[in-house]
Amino acid sequence: VEGEIYADWESAYRDNVTRVYRLMFSRVGNRPDAEDLTSEVFRAALGPLRLNSSKGEVRAYLVATAQTVLAAHWRRRFGLEVTAIDPDIGARSIDEAPPLSDAPERAAGILEGLPDRYRRVLELRFLEACSIKETASVMDVSVSNAKVLQHRALRMAASVAEEQST
């Protein structure tokens, strides 16, 4: 990649749109927002981009743009940054080919540190796409209890993640 350049903006777009989308999806968790933010990144970044820059520089600039676009998104939505793109991690993930997501590994890492029932309720809801009723049925609890379990599991996962990061 280093030293190579894109022939035109369409090449730069085609080569990077999936990478940017995956990066955004891993930070927002839903398709509509990931699509909007990906569009925003390209509209903002491709304008000033100089196509005689190397592919690596183009990708680094896209990551920097994605970083700021994501920060603005969270500020609008929740008033604070919920997720962020670390420039080093972002650059590494956007350089990978084929552009694979590390999101499944990250999810597995979160679940690993939880007690069985907490892990199971989150697997059912977030990874296996079960409704709260289906989850309650599988776990043999009431719907209300399933909701409480899910909420407690998320709180504990947040605490575990925070401990791991410090």
Add this chain to the structure above:
Amino acid sequence: MIGNRLGAAIEAIVDGRRPKGFDASPDDAKVLRIAIALRAGRAGEGGPDEEFMDGLHRQLAEQAGDRRPGDDQTGPRQLARASTARGLRPSRPRRALLGAAAAAAALVGGTVAATNALEQSASSTAPQAAIGASVRFASLHAVGGRPVGQVYVHQGDPSWIFMTVHAGATTSTVMCQLQLANGTTMPVGTAQLHDGNGQLAQSVRVDPGQLRGAKLVTPTGSTLASATFS
């Protein structure tokens, strides 16, 4: 127990919908962060639709068709000029920049002669909006501490940011970011440096009282200069 708005946001994330916004606490953010990470890890997720990619490509190409003859770049430059992307916008045309720079000079006590030396833009509303209003000011410094420019933010509706930079012989595009008191970073726009010289004039939705600093970031992601608002 998780609050109603946070609970609703989590259910939206589980369902793959946009969560509705609310004023989240730092603890809410931690839970949302976990929910997003788990949802993003669902098998088969994470890749864009062909339809989305083609649609965005079409939009970019249509806007690219607006470009002027003789430009040294293909579509994207004009594409971004026409962009309505929130937060990040391309540099304003030179005439508007000079008009805004004149306003910035007037704001900090520049002379009439200095203002007259700059080309005026009848179409720019920035100068009229800026004069007589409250302003935050900060000096831009390179990584080594050398002063390389100034940033002024004028309070208004919308507020305006004016920036000038003289950073050696760099010819590049730099991104301007504002750092807010709550720790978030806000993208403002980009400026083209020619032989190290560049300007930016841009409307911005921010309370100048919440400004902590400003930063210029190069296309490689490194910091060219930073400023701290007093």
